[in-house]
Amino acid sequence: MLKPEGTTAVNNEVEAEKINELINEKKVKKIVFAPSRVEIWEVKSHKNSSNIYWVDTETKYCSCKGFYYSFTKKTCYHISAVSAALSQNAYKIELLPDSGMNDYFSSQIHNLINNNI
């Protein structure tokens, strides 16, 4: 069977470890806006907690560089971390009012531009 590059057993083990760390260190957070119920998943970087990535569980999108550069080969471990956190019920939830949505997005986009580009 053909395997895409980067999905060797060793990589999977390393990724499983990173995912466990993200969950144990409570770096997976769901932001829920009310009353609209818009939901955003945030995952703090494994290496640098000031880097925060957005994950969309429906479209399987992540804003990290790894996703950007290798999404044709594999998904990044932040997406797997959100799925794992969901199934283990191990994530933080932050409720924000809809009135704060603009501020939230502008500060997150600012963060994304400063840390990823």
Ligand SMILES: [Zn+2]
């Ligand atoms: Zn990612």
